[in-house]
Amino acid sequence: MVQVNDIMRDSVPCCDNVTDRDTVLDRLTDFRISPLLEGQISLARKDMWASRRAHPARSLFSYDHATGTLLQNRHYAEAVIRTECGWTADTGRCGTSALRAAHLLDQLAPLGLSFHADMRDRRVGASRLSPKGKIIPVFQHNRPAGAHGAILWPLLPHYHHLGSPTFFGGATRDSTAFRAKKPQIFWRGSLNGRDAQDRHPTTLARAVEAGTLDHDACLEHVMTVPRFALVRRFQDHPLCDFALVDTASRFWSRLYGLRRSGRVAREDACLFRYQLVVEGNDRGSNFPWLCETNCLILRQDMEWQSFYDDMFRPWEHFIPIARDFSDLEDKYEWCERHLDRCAQIIETAQNTARMIAARGFIEDSNDRVIARYRAITKGLEM
Numbered sequence: 001m002v003q004v005n006d007i008m009r010d011s012v013p014c015c016d017n018v019t020d021r022d023t024v025l026d027r028l029t030d031f032r033i034s035p036l037l038e039g040q041i042s043l044a045r046k047d048m049w050a051s052r053r054a055h056p057a058r059s060l061f062s063y064d065h066a067t068g069t070l071l072q073n074r075h076y077a078e079a080v081i082r083t084e085c086g087w088t089a090d091t092g093r094c095g096t097s098a099l100r101a102a103h104l105l106d107q108l109a110p111l112g113l114s115f116h117a118d119m120r121d122r123r124v125g126a127s128r129l130s131p132k133g134k135i136i137p138v139f140q141h142n143r144p145a146g147a148h149g150a151i152l153w154p155l156l157p158h159y160h161h162l163g164s165p166t167f168f169g170g171a172t173r174d175s176t177a178f179r180a181k182k183p184q185i186f187w188r189g190s191l192n193g194r195d196a197q198d199r200h201p202t203t204l205a206r207a208v209e210a211g212t213l214d215h216d217a218c219l220e221h222v223m224t225v226p227r228f229a230l231v232r233r234f235q236d237h238p239l240c241d242f243a244l245v246d247t248a249s250r251f252w253s254r255l256y257g258l259r260r261s262g263r264v265a266r267e268d269a270c271l272f273r274y275q276l277v278v279e280g281n282d283r284g285s286n287f288p289w290l291c292e293t294n295c296l297i298l299r300q301d302m303e304w305q306s307f308y309d310d311m312f313r314p315w316e317h318f319i320p321i322a323r324d325f326s327d328l329e330d331k332y333e334w335c336e337r338h339l340d341r342c343a344q345i346i347e348t349a350q351n352t353a354r355m356i357a358a359r360g361f362i363e364d365s366n367d368r369v370i371a372r373y374r375a376i377t378k379g380l381e382m
Helices: 004-010 021-033 045-054 074-079 096-111 201-210 215-222 226-234 249-256 328-337 339-357 361-377
Strands: 061-064 069-071 080-083 086-089 115-117 138-140 150-152 182-189 240-244 272-277 296-300 319-321
Touching: 021 150, 021 361, 045 061, 061 096, 069 074, 074 080, 074 096, 080 096, 086 096, 096 115, 096 361, 182 328, 201 215, 201 249, 215 249, 226 240, 240 249, 296 328, 296 339, 319 328, 328 339, 339 361
Parallel strands: 115 138, 138 150, 182 240, 182 272, 272 296, 296 319
Antiparallel strands: 061 069, 061 115, 080 086
């Protein structure tokens, strides 16, 4: 049991709440492109190819500005092509990953850059070290915390597009004051994520249906998937309103009694005082739009980072929750005893969300990342 005094001691912010725009942009640039080691990087095709032979990644591709062509990925070379209107993708051949590659090429190729990129979810980056021991910088929309060589870049379309329902600037309407909301914790989501052996729940479900994995063994594995463990543990808790919403959850509901529900309208979800953000395939995608509401965010400790994450800190913008949710009840009790402090945290999150959504902020951040990328790759050729 976490003691209230411990929570209060830990609640003191460890960093200044910087509001100067240039200072924030400089810090965000360092976060997005570090920790690249200046002078110890490589862009060489042969290095990338040799490293990929040991750690293949079908969604990893390269663009060579000198030739204007895609390299290292024959699937994308066939499915992603340049037209008079920009880069287009044959999603029937490579799915949405090709569409993501095309949007990135529309952004970076006109800048005269040669680069490597991998815009799929949950990019671990095991192939980012060349055989010569140099770091190969790769543009990604997510990375494990502290991963070397991954340059964080917005994911287009939809997810990181200003005004998108899943991102900042989406004009989320929440007219209910924080204290007037239901004093419960709310969460809805799909059963995304991985178990301790990095297997998706769909893989486990198929094994059960094929008879190669029994129910008890499957439960042991799937309980290491955060979203499954969350719903199974708290679905009947009086302080929580948790349920799965995807079609695939019917299997888990039938097998283990997990609670399911239909999708809940955003205005109805915002009637709850506390909103939980839980890791999925990588990030919890509800975090950006929740920052614009009058709800307090309780965010699970995340292993993954997006390009905007350095602007948000525990106890300043959200309440941190342990990865295994063991402190969820204690954090709830603390919040209920400190509603004024919670209101301040909500206001800070809203102010930061407005800064990101302000005209030109993301563009300026991207420009600074590109300027630094040019500087550290100057003289390097593919």
